Amino acid sequence: MLNMNQKLMKRQQDGKIIRTGIVGAGQMGRGMVTQMVLMQGIMPAIVSDINVENVVNAFHYAGITDDQIAVVDNLAEANKQMEAGKYVATTQADFISQANLVECAIDATGVPDVGAKIATDAIRNGKHVVMLNVETDVVIGPYLKKLADQHGVIYTGSAGDEPGAVMELYCFAKAMGMDVKVMGKGKNNKLDYDCNPDTVLEEATRRKMSPKMLCAFKDGTKTMVEMTAMSNATGLIPDIIGGHGIAAGLKELPDLYRLKKDGGILHQYGVVEYVNGIAPGVFVAVSTENEEIAYQMRYHSMGNGPLWILYRPYHLCNLETPLTVAKTVIDGESTIVPIDGLVSECITVAKTDLQAGQTIDGIGGFTTYGSIATAVEAKAKGYVPYGLVTKKTRMLKPAKKGQLLTRDMVELDQDTLIYKLRKEQDAMYNK
Numbered sequence: 001m002l003n004m005n006q007k008l009m010k011r012q013q014d015g016k017i018i019r020t021g022i023v024g025a026g027q028m029g030r031g032m033v034t035q036m037v038l039m040q041g042i043m044p045a046i047v048s049d050i051n052v053e054n055v056v057n058a059f060h061y062a063g064i065t066d067d068q069i070a071v072v073d074n075l076a077e078a079n080k081q082m083e084a085g086k087y088v089a090t091t092q093a094d095f096i097s098q099a100n101l102v103e104c105a106i107d108a109t110g111v112p113d114v115g116a117k118i119a120t121d122a123i124r125n126g127k128h129v130v131m132l133n134v135e136t137d138v139v140i141g142p143y144l145k146k147l148a149d150q151h152g153v154i155y156t157g158s159a160g161d162e163p164g165a166v167m168e169l170y171c172f173a174k175a176m177g178m179d180v181k182v183m184g185k186g187k188n189n190k191l192d193y194d195c196n197p198d199t200v201l202e203e204a205t206r207r208k209m210s211p212k213m214l215c216a217f218k219d220g221t222k223t224m225v226e227m228t229a230m231s232n233a234t235g236l237i238p239d240i241i242g243g244h245g246i247a248a249g250l251k252e253l254p255d256l257y258r259l260k261k262d263g264g265i266l267h268q269y270g271v272v273e274y275v276n277g278i279a280p281g282v283f284v285a286v287s288t289e290n291e292e293i294a295y296q297m298r299y300h301s302m303g304n305g306p307l308w309i310l311y312r313p314y315h316l317c318n319l320e321t322p323l324t325v326a327k328t329v330i331d332g333e334s335t336i337v338p339i340d341g342l343v344s345e346c347i348t349v350a351k352t353d354l355q356a357g358q359t360i361d362g363i364g365g366f367t368t369y370g371s372i373a374t375a376v377e378a379k380a381k382g383y384v385p386y387g388l389v390t391k392k393t394r395m396l397k398p399a400k401k402g403q404l405l406t407r408d409m410v411e412l413d414q415d416t417l418i419y420k421l422r423k424e425q426d427a428m429y430n431k
Contacts, residue, residue, distance in 0.1 A: 001159070001323050001327065004323060004326055004327065004330075005040075007041070007326065007330050007331075008039060008040045008041030008042060008326055008330075009040050009041060010041070011040070011041030011042070011330070012040040012041040016041075017041060017042065017043050018041060018042040018043070018103055018104065018325060018326065018329050018330075019043060019045035019046075019082065019101045019102055019103055020036065020042065020043070020044055020045060020102065020103070020104050020105070020106055020322075020325055021045065021046045021047070021048075021095070021096035021097070021099060021102040021104070021105045021106065021122075021127075022044050022046075022047045022048070022096070022105075022106045022108060023047075023048050023049075023093045023096050023105070023106070023107050023108060023109055023114070023118050024048075024049060024107065024108035024109040024110070025047055025048075025049035025051075025054035025055045025057075025058045025108075026049070026054065026108070026109075026210055026213075027208060027209050027210065027213070027318075028108040028110070028132055028317065028318040029047065029049065029054075029058065029108040029318070030054070030057070030058040030061065031317075031318040031319055032044070032106070032108060032132075032318040032319070032321050032322065033047055033055075033058040033059065033061075033062060034058060034061045034062040035062075035318070035319045035322060036062075036322045037059070037062035037063070037064060037087075038062060039322055041326070042322055042325060042326060043087070044059075044087065045082050045087065045088060045099070045101060045102060046078060046082060046087075046088040046089075046090065046095060046096060046099050046102060047059075047087075047088070047089055047090075048089075048090045048091060048092055048093045048095060048096055049091065050091060051091075052071055052089050052090065052091050055089035055090070056069060056071065056089050059087050059089065064087055068086060068087055069086065069087050069088075069089055070084075070086040070087070070088050070089070071088075071089045071090070072088055072089070072090050072095075073090065073091070073092065075092075075095055075098055075099070078090060078092075078095050078099050079099055079100045079101070082099060082100070082101045082102075083100075083101065093114070093117075093118065094121065096118065096121075096122065097118065097121035097122040097124075097125045097127060098121075098125060102127055103127060103128060103329050104127060104128040104129070104130055104325045104328060104329055105118060105119075105121075105122035105127050105128070105129050105130070106129075106130045106131075106132060106158075106321065106325065107119065107129070107130075107131050107132060107133040107136070108132045108133065108318065108321075109133055110132075110133055110135055110213065110216075110363070111133070111135070111136075112133070112135045112136045112139055112362075112363070112387035112388070112418050113136075113390070113416045113417055113418045114133075114136075115131065115133035115135065115136030115137075115418075116136055116139075116140060116416075116417045116418040116421055117417050118133075119131065119136065119144050119155065120144070120147065120417070120421070123144070123147050123148050123151050123153055123155065124147075124151060126151060126152070126153060127153060128148075128153045128154045128155075128156075128325075128328045128329065129144070129148065129153070129154070129155045129156070130156055130157075130158055130321060130324050130325055130328065130335075131144075131155070131156070131157050131158065132157075132158045132161060132317075132318065132321055134157065134161060134163060134225050134226060134229050135225055135363060135387050136387065136418065137157060137229055137232075137338070138225055138228040138229055138232065138342075138344075138345070138346045138387060139346075139385050139387035139388065139418055139422055140387075140418060140421045140422055140425050141155075141229075141232060141337070141338035141342075142232075142338045142339075142340060142341050142342060142425055142428075142429070143421050143422075143424060143425040143428065145337050145338055146428070154328045154332065154333075154334055155334070155337060156324060156328060156334035156335050156336065156337050157229060157233075157324075157334075157335055157336035157337065158317075158320070158321045158324045158335060158336075159320040159321060159323045159324040159327070159335045160315055160316045160317045160318065160319060160320025160321055160323070160324075161226070161315065161317050161321075162185040162226045162230075162282050162315050163226050163229035163230050163233065163336050164315075164320075164324065164335045164336045165282045165312060165315040165320075166183055166184070166185060166230060166282035166283070166284065166312070167230070167233060167234075167335065167336040168312070169183075169282060169283065169284045169310050169311075169312055170183055170234060170284055172310070173284050173286045173310060177288075178286040178287070178288055179269075179286060179287045179288060179289075180234075180236070180270075180284050180285070180286055181257065181269040181270065181271075181285045181286065181287055181307060182236075182257050182266075182269070182271055182272075182273055182283075182284065182285035182307075183230055183234065183236050183271075183272050183273070183283075183284050183285075184227070184230075184272055184273035184274050184275060184282070184283055184284075185223065185226060185227070185230075185274050185275070185279075185281070185282045185283070185315075186274070186275050186276070186277065186278035186279030186280060186281050186282070186283075187220070187223050187245070187274050187275065187276050187279055188217060188279040188280055189214075189217045189218045190218070190276075191218070191219075191220050191245070191276070192218045192219060193219055193220065193351060193369060193402075194219075194351070194352075195215050195218045195219050196215055196351075196365065196366040197211035197212050197215050197364065197365070197366070198211075198366075199215075200214045200215050200218060210364075211364070212363070212364030212365065213364060214364075215364040215365070216363050216364035216369075219351065219364075219369040220242075220245075220369060220370070220371075221346075221363055221364070221369045221370035221386070223274050224242070224243075224346050224369075224370040224371050224372045224386075225346050225370060225386075227243060227272045227273070227274060227344070227372050228344045228345065228346040228372050229336065229338075230272045231272045231343045231344035231372070232338040232339065232342055232343045232344060233336045233337060233338055233339065234272075234339070234343075235270070235339060235343055236270050236271055236272050236343075237270065237271060237272065237343060237344060237374050238271060238272055238273075238344060238372045238373065238374065239266050239267050239268060239271040239273070240267070241347075241371055241372065241373045241377075241404075242371040242372060243272070243273050243274055243372060244265050244266075244273060245273075245274050245275070245276060246265065246273075246275055246276070247275075247276040247277050248275055248276075248277050248278075249277050249278065250278055250283075250309055250311055251303075253275065253278075253283070253285060253307075253309050254285065254303055254304075254305070254307040254308065254309060257273075257285050257307055258307065272344070272372075278311070278313075280313075280314055280315055281311055281312055281313040281314060281315070282311075282312050282315060283309050283310060283311045283312070284309075284310050285307045285308070285309055285310075286307070286308050286309075286310060287305070287306050287307050287308070294306070341375070341429045342375040342429075343374070343375055344372055344373065344374055344375055344378075345372070345373055345374070345375050345378035345379075345383065345385055346370045346371070346372055346385065346386045346387065347370065347371050347372070347373050347378055347383035347384060347385065347386055347404060347405075348368050348370065348371075348383070348384040348385070348386045348389055348404070348405040348410075349368060349369050349370065349371050349402065349403070349404055349405065350367070350368060350399040350400065350401055350402060350403045350405060351365075351366065351367050351368050351369050351401065352366075352367060352401050353398070353399070353400055353401050354367060354395050354398060354399040355395060355398050356395050356396060356397055356398050357394065357395060358394070358395045359391065359392065359393065359394050359395075360389065360391075360393050360394075360395060360410075361389070361390070361391045361393075362386065362387075362389035362390055362391070362393070363386065363387075363389075365391075368386070368389060368405070370386040371404070373404075381404075381406060382406040382407045382408060383404055383405070383406055383407075384405045384406060384407055384409075384410055384412070385422065387418060388412050388413075388416070388418065388419055388422060389410075389412070390412075390413045390416060392413040393410055393411065393412055393413060394410065394411045395409065395410055395411075396408070396409055396410060396411055397409045
């Protein structure tokens with residue numbers, strides 16, 4: 001993001017403010033709205049949420065007074081108020097893709113099917129898309145990337161979220177000619193496969209979070225989704241289903257991430273991983289075949305090698321997302337996008353014993369959690385893509401706690417947009 005401060009300042013001075021549309025004013029959207037108001041050259045021109053008070057409160061957090069806010073329920077009024085320079089609040093998510101002045105749509109909902117609609121509508125209306133909703137991206141990201149290319153706009157993941165944050169390290173290392181052996185993130189919460197929205201309710205309330213969101217963090221689903229996004233953007237794969245998830249500090253990683261034959265834990269290099277103990281940071285483990293560069297790495301106090309860790313000790317998630325918008329609109333560049341087709345899949349695991357005929361739920365729920373497998377293995381064994389699971393998904397066969405669910409075991413809701421787009425994507429890559 002070099003010089004982006006200067007580029008945004010110039011947009012401000014020239015009166016060419018980047019007007020964004022944001023869907024979702026929960027914790028992620030609220031912080032993003034507040035941060036964006038404080039920036040130069042960009043503004044959250046229109047924000048939608050099912051509870052419009054969430055939007056108004058988000059504007060208030062940033063110091064926006066009521067006379068600067070317009071609450072609207074029709075598109076013509078939204079356009080009028082935006083043209084007058086007001087901040088627009090609405091319950092109508094469709095306005096984000098339809099409003100005249102919006103250049104970039106941002107999805108901060110975390111709901112896979114909602115993300116599918118927001119992205120496709122915005123792209124077809126000629127607007128760039130920044131997805132803070134990684135849950136959608138890991139299911140139909142390649143489809144959305146192709147659709148954006150066809151319409152001459154940019155589809156991208158977000159800076160600040162772990163996949164975007166670690167992508168910066170990955171590109172930095174690759175640009176220098178280093179070999180990236182491992183790419184990964186720290187896990188923020190102690191892993192608890194048994195948690196559900198009820199067990200985390202008190203903590204979620206205290207932290208001003210959605211219980212489902214906190215549950216998805218604690219049961220590991222969010223980490224698996226993020227690792228899948230990293231994989232799909234780089235070609236790196238999980239070493240084993242779910243990753244190793246070691247508990248370690250930074251200084252231990254170079255030895256632990258050796259191959260098994262060399263005393264480490266890995267079967268192969270070129271993998272995505274997560275670590276308990278280095279949150280909220282992200283990292284890449286790099287190596288070089290060149291003895292002079294190895295000497296220089298040791299000279300620069302990076303350790304003895306042959307693996308060195310490049311580490312970023314923070315990711316600011318929603319607060320950094322506006323920088324991806326700026327990079328997209330000003331520079332015409334993405335932050336993180338899937339390569340051509342899925343490399344890995346976020347798959348579905350039974351959180352508890354499940355019975356035939358039972359309806360189950362998805363991300364952050366009571367009955368399932370996510371894991372990661374290579375796309376090749378997921379396809380061969382028929383593992384269920386986790387982003388396709390909704391509260392209307394029904395079990396056709398029983399499953400034991402911890403069992404990976406396969407497509408013959410469940411009846412998916414085929415009426416969702418993301419299901420239909422996933423079918424199109426599968427057909428696209430199965431030719």
